[in-house]
Amino acid sequence: MLDFMFVFFAALAILGGLVVAFHRSIVHSAFGLVGALFGVAGLYWTLGADFLGATQILLYVGGVTVLLLFAVMLTTRDTTRVSIARNAAMAIVVGYLGHLVYQAYQGVAGLIAASGHVPTDDPAPTTETIGTLFLEREGYLLPFEAISVLLLVVLVGAVTLARRGPGEEGGAGNPVRDQGSDA
């Protein structure tokens, strides 16, 4: 059963990734990304990370991709079919990178295998442990607080960046540069 789930979610993730990398239409690619992220969430579940999988779906599938689709709708015109530009050189780069990744994984997997740890067959729910760790000083309290500040900064920063400047309300589509007051 878990094997079937693994194959299903892995196939979903890889097919979604293929669509992102190679499909010609950017809207299709965005939906391919939804599939890929959902597949990764499923892989978390087969690894026993239930809370992480749920977070992945809430944040990525629910949040980031919706944001991405909005950006696609706001910036892409019907005529801009950005094609895959470059060629064999990139294929060679990617292939060589794949070779390196393969070798690195071989090495690290060997180290892990040598440690002789056998994962428990029946993973327990992780939510309580994660919640406790977030609020413990010996755990991740400092990163947790830092990230809340970061999210506030991101909120303000995103609004500031995307907002139109004071002088350009009417001139839609006219790339008039503002006097830099909204930088």
Next chain:
Amino acid sequence: MSLSALTAMAMTLGSQAAEQAESITEAGTGLHDSLNSYLVVSGILFLLGVAAILTRKNALYVLMGVELILNAANINFVAFARFGGYGIDGQMFALFVVILAAAEAAIALAIVLRIFHDFGSIDITRTDSLRD
């Protein structure tokens, strides 16, 4: 030509890796119980992300490629933590990565909107100035 070459590259890597995973699983454990099968998936996702970043000119494709790469790294975090016996820390790191990726996406998309407004397109080969 380029597309088929890239796809062929990914396919050969995938089949190579699938053989590897099979040889591991013949030892008795299932597919979901072997570290290698997760490493194969994350490796393929990583390469697809790199391919998306390198071959596309649209800034949004580059963002999607970055998301793919981050997810590949996250799979590694969780898989190593589970199969190496490192407890819950791998999942905590993956959680922080997810949160940071969401923040990064928000800022990046705001910048993309800004670039579109100022340049009239989001072709990353044509955005060559930081100020007026």
